[in-house]
Every structure is written in C-alpha cells, then in structure tokens.
Amino acid sequence: MWLNLISDQDLRRKAAVTVGARAKGYLMPSSTFFIGGDRRVRRLGFGAMRLATSPESAREASITVARHAVERGINLIDTAHLYGWGANEELLADALHPYPEDLLITTKIGITRSSGADEMSINGRPEVLHAQIDRALTRLKVDSIELLQLHRIDSDIPLSDQMGALRQAQEAGKVAKIGLSEVTVDQLAQARQTVEIASVQNRYSMFDRTHEPVLEACEAAAIAFLPWRPVAEASGAHADITALASELGATNTQLSLAWLLHRSPVILPIPGTSSIAHLDENVAAADLRLSAETLERIERLISS
Numbered sequence: 001m002w003l004n005l006i007s008d009q010d011l012r013r014k015a016a017v018t019v020g021a022r023a024k025g026y027l028m029p030s031s032t033f034f035i036g037g038d039r040r041v042r043r044l045g046f047g048a049m050r051l052a053t054s055p056e057s058a059r060e061a062s063i064t065v066a067r068h069a070v071e072r073g074i075n076l077i078d079t080a081h082l083y084g085w086g087a088n089e090e091l092l093a094d095a096l097h098p099y100p101e102d103l104l105i106t107t108k109i110g111i112t113r114s115s116g117a118d119e120m121s122i123n124g125r126p127e128v129l130h131a132q133i134d135r136a137l138t139r140l141k142v143d144s145i146e147l148l149q150l151h152r153i154d155s156d157i158p159l160s161d162q163m164g165a166l167r168q169a170q171e172a173g174k175v176a177k178i179g180l181s182e183v184t185v186d187q188l189a190q191a192r193q194t195v196e197i198a199s200v201q202n203r204y205s206m207f208d209r210t211h212e213p214v215l216e217a218c219e220a221a222a223i224a225f226l227p228w229r230p231v232a233e234a235s236g237a238h239a240d241i242t243a244l245a246s247e248l249g250a251t252n253t254q255l256s257l258a259w260l261l262h263r264s265p266v267i268l269p270i271p272g273t274s275s276i277a278h279l280d281e282n283v284a285a286a287d288l289r290l291s292a293e294t295l296e297r298i299e300r301l302i303s304s
C-alpha cells in the first residue's frame with residue numbers, strides 16, 4: 001500500500017517537493033524539501049545529539065564532525081536544549097558560526113532538569129518555554145530560530161497554552177517556524193488549530209513503524225517528518241536485510257537511510273554520529289537508488 005505513496009504521481013501532487021524522475025526502474029526521490037513550504041533544505045540531515053561536549057578533546061572532535069557535516073553538504077542540523085542543557089547548542093555555534101546562508105539549525109525546548117543531575121522532566125509551562133527560547137537565541141547566536149520544535153507536549157499544561165507561547169515567540173520574531181516531537185495524529189491536529197506546524201519529529205525507521213499514521217498526516221499536509229533514531233536499529237539488522245544491503249553494495253545503515261528517503265518525500269532523516277567515517281557513509285546513502293522491486297522485497301523481509 002505505501003509504495004503508492006512514493007509514486008511519481010503522488011510526488012508531483014506535493015507542491016513542497018521537488019520531483020525526481022524514474023530511470024531504469026529505479027526511483028529517484030527528491031534530494032530536497034521545502035520546510036514550511038518555503039525553506040529549502042537537503043533531505044538528509046544530521047542529528048547532533050551524539051556529539052560529546054566534554055572533555056575538551058572530545059569537544060574538539062565534535063566540532064570537527066559538525067564542520068565536516070556542513071562541508072559534505074548537510075544543511076539541516078538538529079539539536080535541543082536537553083542535549084547537555086544547552087551545551088550542544090553552544091557547540092554548534094562554536095563549530096559553525098557565522099553560519100552558511102543555507103544552513104538551518106533546529107532546536108527543541110520543553111524539557112527541564114529536575115533535582116538530580118541526570119533527571120529530567122517534561123515542562124511546557126509558557127514561562128519555561130519563553131526562557132529556553134531566549135537562551136537558545138543566545139547560545140546559537142541568532143536573532144531568530146528558523147525551526148523551533150517542542151520536544152514533548154506537557155500533559156499537565158493545556159496544549160493551547162504551550163502552542164500559544166510558541167506563537168507569541170513567533171510573533172515577536174524570535175522563531176520563524178514551529179515543529180513538534182513525539183506526537184499523535186490527534187495532538188498534531190489540535191496543535192494546528194493554534195499555530196502552523198512545519199515539522200514533526202517522531203521515532204521512526206525501517207524497523208519501527210509505530211508512527212505510520214503520523215507520517216501519513218504529515219504527508220497530507222506537506223509537513224516535514226524528521227524520523228529520530230533512523231539508523232541505530234540497523235546495526236542489529238535482520239540477516240536478510242544485511243544480505244540485501246550487501247547485494248546492493250551498501251551497508252545496513254545506508255540501506256536504512258535510503259529506504260527512509262524513498263519511503264516518503266516528506267521524510268528528512270537526521271542520523272546522528274560522532275564518527276567522520278560514519279558521517280561520510282551516511283551522506284553517501286542519499287545516492288543509493290532503490291527500485292520498486294527492492295522496496296517490495298524489504299517489506300516482505302521485514303514482515304517475515
């Protein structure tokens with residue numbers, strides 16, 4: 001059923017997507033996507049969560065990886081207040097500021113540190129969201145956050161209050177576009193009553209399709225879908241998937257990423273790595289072309 005979703009006919013219907021062409025039975029997914037309909041990025045992004053910020057030697061290695069990502073053409077990087085309580089945002093600014101014009105760094109807010117050093121809690125109180133936005137602006141050294149995502153919806157606070165805080169920040173020019181993370185179809189619909197949602201970041205991969213309905217809702221509205229944990233499961237891949245990857249001259253990770261890029265034109269994977277070699281391997285996955293037959297074979301292997 002889902003193969004129909006990536007047919008050329010469907011792709012053309014989506015105004016926000018540059019359409020690829022079919023060649024020799026291989027599908028050619030678009031390499032770019034327009035977030036919010038007007039902000040073009042390459043679909044294969046980078047998740048910065050795995051970049052260590054201490055000790056200093058590890059931080060320097062992380063800076064090298066972040067710069068390498070941009071040198072390799074990645075222009076969508078995901079971070080969050082949660083990652084090192086702002087240290088990851090600072091790391092990206094130290095590595096990449098002044099930013100190349102086409103680079104979009106997206107951050108996430110809405111999680112705070114609890115009493116214990118490693119304890120965290122979801123916190124969507126409007127004053128907390130406003131404070132985290134202000135700190136992100138300072139740490140990222142920007143006047144406006146191009147895409148701000150609510151890391152988790154706080155079930156103790158009315159959703160309209162949380163979305164209202166983000167809309168206020170948008171109206172104040174502190175935030176350009178708004179996204180959500182780990183939401184249901186209903187929550188997405190409810191949030192869209194208050195603000196325009198440009199992205200959704202839910203856990204999703206070849207091996208984890210729990211959020212298929214959310215992906216479909218994003219496709220219907222041309223909302224960017226950023227699957228988190230897109231490749232980690234691939235390391236212990238099904239033996240048949242490993243064999244298929246090797247038949248294609250690819251690694252499991254590359255096949256997982258290529259599958260995501262073929263799965264839907266609204267998918268923007270953000271694989272994370274602290275390794276230059278893995279980063280290069282992941283970037284190369286964007287060139288892996290899969291045929292409709294291969295995609296069907298993957299479905300059969302995964303469900304067997």
Ligand SMILES: NC(=O)c1ccc[n+]([C@@H]2O[C@H](COP(=O)([O-])OP(=O)(O)OC[C@H]3O[C@@H](n4cnc5c(N)ncnc54)[C@H](OP(=O)(O)O)[C@@H]3O)[C@@H](O)[C@H]2O)c1
Nearest residue numbers: 047048049078181228229230231232253271272273274278
């Ligand atoms: N919204 C949310 O709630 C949420 C939650 C978690 C993460 N995220 C975001 O999503 C991004 C990705 O998620 P994730 O880091 O959890 O999962 P992931 O990208 O699926 O997996 C990262 C893991 O895979 C390894 N890896 C990456 N490329 C590899 C390759 N080519 N070959 C072998 N191993 C490879 C990495 O190890 P090496 O470092 O050794 O390469 C790392 O252990 C994060 O960076 C973060 O920005 C969002």
